[in-house]
Amino acid sequence: MMFLFQAKCIKQMEGLTQRCIFRWSLTPYARYSDTSQKKSKLAPLQERRMIDKCKIFAKAGDGGSGCSSLRKGRPDGGNGGKGGDVILECSPRVWDFSGLQRHLIAEKGGHGSSKKLIGSRGADKVARVPLGTVLHLVNGDIPSVVKTQSSTDVDPWDIPGALVNDLPDPGYNSTSTDTRGELKATHSIGCSLTQAEETNAKKSRHAASTDAFSQLSTFDGAPEFCTKDIEENQEIIYNVAELTEEGQQIVIARGGEGGLGNVASSKDSRKSMTMKGGSCQSIPNLRDPNSIHSSLHAGLPGVETVLILELKSIADVSFVGMPNVGKSTLLGAISRAKPAVGDYAFTTLRPNLGNLNYDDLSITVADIPGLIKGAHQNRGLGHAFLRHIERTKVLAYVVDLAAALNGRKGIPPWEQLRELILELEYHQDGLSNRPSLIIANKIDEEGASEVYKELKRRVQGVPIFPVCAVLGEGIADLKAGLKMLVNAETSYKLCLDQILIA
Ligand SMILES: Nc1nc2c(ncn2[C@@H]2O[C@H](COP(=O)(O)OP(=O)(O)OP(=O)(O)O)[C@@H](O)[C@H]2O)c(=O)[nH]1
Known part of the structure; x- marks a missing residue:
């Protein structure tokens, strides 16, 4: 019997080892395989x-119930513990x-008990x-607390319009000036709203929807969910907060307070107490809203909140260009990234990232999906990627060069540049000013x-x-x-005046 068991274990171990070896041998291939080869589901581009x-x-934790207990005729029931908060940390x-869980559920508070013991x-x-x-x-409720765990600030250059200094103390309302000198109304909980956004937010103040879980289940497990669905079907309060600083924490759902034990509540409710005997008793009708007891002893429910989180990427460099100009190919050429490349527009649907390594420095480059005329009105992939550009140091x-050559229907490069700058500026004033x-x-x-020579003649003051x-x-x-x-x-900036079209 023992021998059989040992044999089984050895067989299982062998299988495990083989699987490990198999994985090890697969990984390098999966990482560095040429994308022109047949793509597997594990292709590294998907991972990145x-x-x-x-x-x-x-869902924050519910507060624990307070205990009602009498010892030698005196109340000795402890309070319930507070429910845990749900916190986002930057x-x-x-x-x-x-890697983010879509359901974040904090622990309930423990119930109070006799001998004045407070619930955990x-x-x-x-x-x-x-x-x-x-x-x-x-x-749900607007996030109400902002704490900071560490003092390492982000370089303000990284996050235009979201200076660390913009974040006031909780409960403090003020106005502040952002990096581009625009006056912003600053929200009391540490987020910054432009006036337009604020009006928008007021307009779209939502009627609380009934079942948060059922709303979420539509999207759960589908990472590339349809943004349009969310934005069309639900009223959303935009930009309620922003996490911009390492260690910054924001409580998005507050835990419920614990209920009172009869030690704490006895002063107020002594007359109404009907406890008998000296042992710890559970409270009758604890959840009955009509009962004074239950309102005092029952812990409060934790807050439920549904949020949409959106990332404005913070890359050092963004490749900005029209569809099909070769941005993804370029990212692959300068870094180890292997983005999808196709001879058709909008091969890139989401930003791809690559690290550009130097001896003493590493730069993050984002390959932004192709920008087309009218992108600021949400044409093409529209706002989704324009937002990423907002958080880039260098454009x-x-x-x-060949877009309009050999009978192709594209536009010459200087016109491409003009269109690009216009789209950036329409989306946000000063977006191209970097x-x-x-x-x-x-x-x-x-x-x-020849087109390159013409481009150099028509566009000056910026390296090409x-x-x-x-x-x-x-x-x-x-x-x-x-x-x-x-x-x-060096600091060159491209603006419309530098482009000679006629
Ligand atoms: N001849 C030539 N073709 C290129 C070069 N770079 C890219 N291409 C081709 O241009 C096409 C588009 O390349 P992509 O890298 O997908 O272009 P993109 O700008 O990322 O396209 P979107 O995803 O639509 O934004 C592909 O067929 C590439 O092979 C180049 O230097 N020379």
């Missing part, structure tokens, strides 16, 4: 794709919402979210060199890097140029 928006349900080690406090549920997480309220405009350079891609195409992303040509110079801009060793 950001989940930049998600809906969560938070962490630079989390990049997106892919329910444990808080703390979930970590990335820097730059913006909260939109679907249902790298990518243009296709260090920039131009990447002139597809220099390998026939006739592209001719590259061939597919062959990796011009990449070394481009990397050096990006490093200088990110390090603020």
Whole structure:
């Protein structure tokens, strides 16, 4: 018998080891395989794709019940413990919402007991979210507390309009000026709202929806849920808070207070007490709202909140360009990222990220989905990706030198640049006003060199890097140029005046 058991164990161990070896041998292939090969479901691009928006349900812990107990004729029942809070904590080690639980449920408080023992406090549920997480309220209370665990501030450059100094003490209302000098109304809980947003928020003050769990279940388990569904079907209070600082915590659902034990409540309710004997008794009709007892002794329920979390990405560099100009190919050429590349517009649906490594520095580059005319009115992929650009230090405009060559229906690069700047500015005043350079891609195409010369003539004051992303040509110079801009060793900005169209 013993022998049989040992044999079984050894067999299981062997199977496990084989599976481990199999995994080890698969991983490098899965990570660095060429995307032109047949894509597997484990393709690394999928792993790196950001989940930049998600809906969560938070349920704070209910307060524990107070105890009614008499010992030697005197009340000695302790209070119930407070329920745990649901807290979001800002962490630079989390990049997106892919690892975030969609149901966040804090622990209930413990019940009080005799000998004046207070119930245990329910444990808080703390979930970590990335820097730059913006909260939109679907249902429940507006988050009410902001605490900061660490003093390491984010470089204000990283988060335009969300300076750490913008965050006032809880309960304090003020106005403040953001990095671009715009006056902002500052929300009492530490979020900043523009006046337009504030009006919007007031307009869209929602009627609390009935069943938070059932709302959520529509989206649970579907990371790329349909944003439109949420925005069309529900009234949302936008931008109720923003997490911008490492260690910053915000309580999104408060735990219920514990009920009073009869030691605490005896003063008020002594006359109405009907306790008999000396042992600890459970309170009759504890949940009956008509009973004074139950209202005093029952713990309060924890708050339930439904929120949409949205991430404004914080990348050092964003590749901004029209669809199909080669942004994803370029990201693959300068970093180890393997984004999907296709000979059709909107191959990129969500920002892809790559790390550009230097000896002494690492830069995060975001490949933003293609921008088209009317994007600011939500055409194409519209607002979704324009928001990511808001949080980028450096803009790298990518243009296709061959877009209008050889009978193609595209527009010349200088017009591409003009359209791009206009879309950024329509979306948000001053969005294009940051260090920039131009990447002139597809220099390998026939006739592209002449277009490049023309581009240099028409656009001045900003460095232009001719590259061939597919062959990796011009990449070394481009990397050096990006490093200088990110390090603020040079500062060029592209504006409409610098582009000669006629
Ligand atoms: N000839 C040439 N073709 C290129 C070059 N770079 C990219 N391409 C091609 O251009 C097409 C579009 O490339 P992508 O990298 O998907 O373009 P994108 O800008 O990311 O496209 P969206 O996802 O629509 O925004 C693909 O067929 C690429 O092979 C280049 O340097 N030279």
